[in-house]
Amino acid sequence: MNYSAWQILKNGLRGGKNWRPLWHSKEPKKSYDIIIIGGGGHGLATAYYLAKNHALKNIAVIEKGYLGGGNVGRNTTIVRANYLLDGNSQFFSHSLKLWESMEQELNFNTMMSQRGILSLGHSDGQMDSLARRGNMMISQGDDAELLSAEELRDYVPYVNQTDPRFPIYGGLLHRRGGTARHDAVAWGYARAADRLGVDIIQNCEVTGMIVNNKTISGVQTTKGKIKADKIGMAVAGRTSQVADMAGLKLPIESHVLQAFVSEGLKPCVDCEISWGAELFYISQSDKGGLVFGGDIDKYNTYAARGNLPAIENVMEAAMALMPMIGRAKVLRSWGGIVDMTMDGSPIIDKTPINGLYLDGGWCYGGFKATPASGWCFAHLLATDEHHEVAEKYTLDRFEKGYLLDEEATGATPNLH
Ligand SMILES: Cc1cc2nc3c(=O)[nH]c(=O)nc-3n(C[C@H](O)[C@H](O)[C@H](O)COP(=O)(O)OP(=O)(O)OC[C@H]3O[C@@H](n4cnc5c(N)ncnc54)[C@H](O)[C@@H]3O)c2cc1C
DSSP states (O other): OOOOHHHHHHHHHTTTTTOOOSSOBOOOOSEEEEEEEOOSHHHHHHHHHHHHHHOOOOEEEEOSSOTTOSGGGTSOOEEOOOOOSTTHHHHHHHHHHHHHTHHHHHTSOOOOBOOOEEEEEOSHHHHHHHHHHHHHHHHTTOOOEEEEHHHHHHHSTTSOOSSOSSOOOEEEEETTOEEOOHHHHHHHHHHHHHHTTOEEEOSOOEEEEEEETTEEEEEEETTEEEEEEEEEEOOGGGHHHHHHTTTOOOSEEEEEEEEEEEEEOSSOOOSEEEETTTTEEEEEOTTSEEEEEEEEEEEEOOOSOOOHHHHHHHHHHHHHHOGGGGGSOEEEEEEEEEEEESSSOOEEEEOSSBTEEEEEOOTTOOSTTHHHHHHHHHHHHHHSSOOGGGTTOOSTHHHHTOOOOTTOOOSOGGGO
């Protein structure tokens, strides 16, 4: 069934009884041409583009839990193309274009809202670096506007500019950036992939890799052995654990990142704001909750729950940026495990094991990458060639020194 206003009317009049599940829950076949491990946004998008762009048929996505239970359903939903470095800039620009046509492409409401992303600067040096970033974005074909402190008074009047702890010198506005409903993206890709014949297998954990002579031929799972010619890993925070099943050690550490939602408020924050004095960002969801977060907890862990010092840091930043937030109650907080690389940029590449491919290292910025990651990983799996916008996301760049260090903090995953 194609979703349309007519379907809503027709099904509404019939009491909503004819809506069908978005995808079929399948049991695994004995073998596939391609298996994608991980039914998050990236795995599902990859399966969809394998079927759509490359007309491949015999594909399975294997997910250990339920779709949307990983980081794709835990993130703070920010979508943007405001990267500086050659390699990142082209990739995220491609991704934003895919976001802009996603709802039509998938025939699914992902609640994409291009409400603008505002990055604040608190010193002359920071304003210079925002200007440089903005120039890179414009030369890439994306949008960027440098706003003065005066202009910000009108644009975000609730931001404290009268007695701020860190004076605001101005900001960089990226109007095409915004938010999308995170789990709807997983559901939309799952439905579209299912319609093209992809098998989506939930509650099936990959527990081992079948590797002989540096070539993979299948996976062991909690639902038995499944063979495949090619296997793609798209398991986000679990990347190092899953890669270890094939004997691979990767330049990735797992950390926990927390997020927060306040009680529902009347509309008051109509863009996403990133504070420049500390890693802190905030937006307002369509239901009215303020959605905000900060930095990772800065220690290695696979536990998806964080600690109080990081929470205190986020709350202090929130109060310094917009003191009015002190009157709102925090309703929920949660954590997700993020796969931090040594340079803060991702990896979309073959691995030293023939037939085993990697899409990982998305750090805390992989939601915005979802469509381009799926597009480029599918390209690599289908053609064995890198897609041109992802050609710098190689695994051997860590060995060769061609790092993509957006934050310029060196090989320190907890600082990216
Ligand atoms: C709190 C928080 C806020 C964030 N905010 C943003 C943001 O605002 N903007 C942004 O761009 N990014 C953000 N991110 C990052 C973003 O969510 C991730 O980079 C991205 O979702 C990772 O890709 P994914 O969707 O495929 O991951 P996931 O949804 O985690 O998918 C991986 C899947 O692999 C499955 N899996 C793992 N091991 C196995 C196994 N052995 N067998 C089978 N399946 C397995 C998992 O169950 C999981 O479902 C945030 C992350 C967090 C935690």
